[in-house]
Amino acid sequence: MPFSIQQVTKEYADGDSVLTALDSVSLDIEDGEVFGIIGRSGAGKSTLLRCLNLLETPTSGRILLGDIELTSLTPAELRTARRRIGVVFQHFNLLHSRTVEANISFPLEVAGYPRNQRRERIDELVELVGLGHRRRAYPSQLSGGQKQRVGIARALAAGPDVLLCDEATSALDSETTTQILDLLADLNRRLGVTVVLITHDLGVVRRICHRAALLADGRVADVGTLTDLVADPDSPLGAALLPSGPPPADSRGIPALLTFVDSLASSPVLTDVARDLDLDVTIRSGGVDDIGKHQVGRLRVEFDSRGDDPESSGGTDTELRTRISRYLTGRGVQVSFT
């Protein structure tokens, strides 16, 4: 189910002044996608999460889950609508006196599931998160990763349309983080549930998100598919996802930032441009990585005319830049001269 955040502003009283935690945030999260919301501490992530499940009421703006405008519901309607949004917490928030299956049962009891249907649903959920063998264990007997699996099963219990994950892997080591992220990606594929991940960790976004937004000072500073972000030389989130390093201080030739999706995987573009335009190409920094099914890259390079005389080697710097730009753009590589 699509999740639409429309010009959401949240203000808090701060002594005599007003603190704007969210400033007209608009995001359209599509049905069935894994969407990451990333930002530094204080950017407004937790505030946005609390607004998304209406634990806090935005000062202004609308939040729609499919056709339902959450921001206009009565408290009773909201309680029902909230079942469509499962929340996975950083610190798991399990009931310590209950076993794994009793923890998963809890939201079903609250939602008024009949006892005989509950059993079947719990069986399904423990298998789904790979905890069939630990169903009678208590939280204190589980590892962090297992606790989070319970948290995920509990969030999924009532069959939500959206799974909101609040720093869901921040308390886990890197190997367990990978396993939990892979589980979330798998659940997204198998159940079609829309996943929204709130995180400060770029690794989380790189591993499973289809699209992501950068939140900075309560505003959306950048948003897009991961491949579009990385291929955009002006994207701050793209630069953070795949750092290219600063421009070199000691550049001899024409420095440029190349960004691309798949273009270098299918053909030797850099060799071709060097040969066809009679240039030396030096890679100074940057990287190539796999994001989703794509090979994406950001490289800082220098182009040098092979001839000493610019006129004999194909014209002035400006003309050469134009030729390089035309050549590479035609091969699907974005070029910006820095």
Ligand SMILES: Nc1ncnc2c1ncn2[C@@H]1O[C@H](COP(=O)(O)OP(=O)(O)OP(=O)(O)O)[C@@H](O)[C@H]1O
């Ligand atoms: N209940 C509140 N009352 C007053 N100010 C608040 C409240 N909640 C958040 N803020 C302020 O709103 C801004 C955004 O905070 P928020 O907790 O949403 O950021 P965050 O990105 O989640 O940070 P972190 O990653 O550290 O949790 C901060 O300046 C914070 O001090």
